[in-house]
Amino acid sequence: KGLVHRILDPEGQPCYALCSAECGEDHHHDEHLHFHCDVCGGIYCLDSVSMPTLKLPKGFRSRETHIDVRGRCPRCEG
Numbered sequence: 877k878g879l880v881h882r883i884l885d886p887e888g889q890p891c892y893a894l895c896s897a898e899c900g901e902d903h904h905h906d907e908h909l910h911f912h913c914d915v916c917g918g919i920y921c922l923d924s925v926s927m928p929t930l931k932l933p934k935g936f937r938s939r940e941t942h943i944d945v946r947g948r949c950p951r952c953e954g
Contacts, residue, residue, distance in 0.1 A: 883910055883919055886946070893921050911945045915952035 880892045908927060911920040922945075932938060 883921075885917075885919060886912055891919055893919075909943045909945060911947070911949065913949040913952055914946055915948055918949055918951075920949060 883891045883893060885891050909922040909925040911922055912918075913920070927941060927943065930938065930941065
């Protein structure tokens with residue numbers, strides 16, 4: 877329905893986050909980076925980080941892109 881999008885945690889279990897205002901029932905516009913904290917286990921949607929444009933080989937068409945970064949969040953780093 878364009879209200880939430882699914883994120884997989886490091887163990888492959890689904891987590892959910894609210895969609896952006898641009899999401900609709902037929903298409904999600906939620907391509908953004910996800911950060912997984914190794915210490916607290918938090919998963920953060922980093923909407924402010926630009927997603928790279930991928931040039932796929934001829935004949936391939938992308939439906940969605942996911943980039944996961946793992947490390948320490950600001951709360952656990954300090």
